[in-house]
Amino acid sequence: MYYEGLKIPLTVKESKLLYIFFTSPNVIIDRNELQKEVWENEGVIVTRSLDMFISKLRKKLDKDPSVRIVNSHGVGYKLEVG
Numbered sequence: 001m002y003y004e005g006l007k008i009p010l011t012v013k014e015s016k017l018l019y020i021f022f023t024s025p026n027v028i029i030d031r032n033e034l035q036k037e038v039w040e041n042e043g044v045i046v047t048r049s050l051d052m053f054i055s056k057l058r059k060k061l062d063k064d065p066s067v068r069i070v071n072s073h074g075v076g077y078k079l080e081v082g
Contacts, residue, residue, distance in 0.1 A: 001018070001060070003063050003064055004063075008060050008063075010057075010060065011053075011056075013038055013039075013053050014053060014056060014057050014060070016037065016038045017034065017038060017053055017054070017057055018057060020034060020037055020038075021069065021077075021078070021079035022079065024078075024079075025079050025080075025081045026078060026079070026080060026081060026082075027078055028072045028075055028076050028077070028078045029076045029077060029078060030075060030076040031047075031050060031075070031076045031077070032076075033076070034050055034076065034077065035047070035049075035050055038050070038053075054069055054071075054077060057069060066081065066082055067079065067080070067081055068080050
């Protein structure tokens with residue numbers, strides 16, 4: 001990922017999450033759907049893993065104030081673009 005010419009490295013899981021968010025901007029995506037899409041082939045899903053990767057991704061996106069990931073308590077997350 002690049003921001004203002006600077007390369008911001010993403011892990012594979014961060015890339016998958018960001019792709020999911022960017023294909024559905026401003027739409028709440030269910031936690032279970034995110035976990036299924038990103039961890040489906042790994043068997044065991046640790047629920048805190050999603051939160052950890054979202055936190056890391058937020059830190060990498062915080063350079064651009066027009067883009068942020070917000071939590072919808074008990075439902076999921078959405079990428080707010082504006």
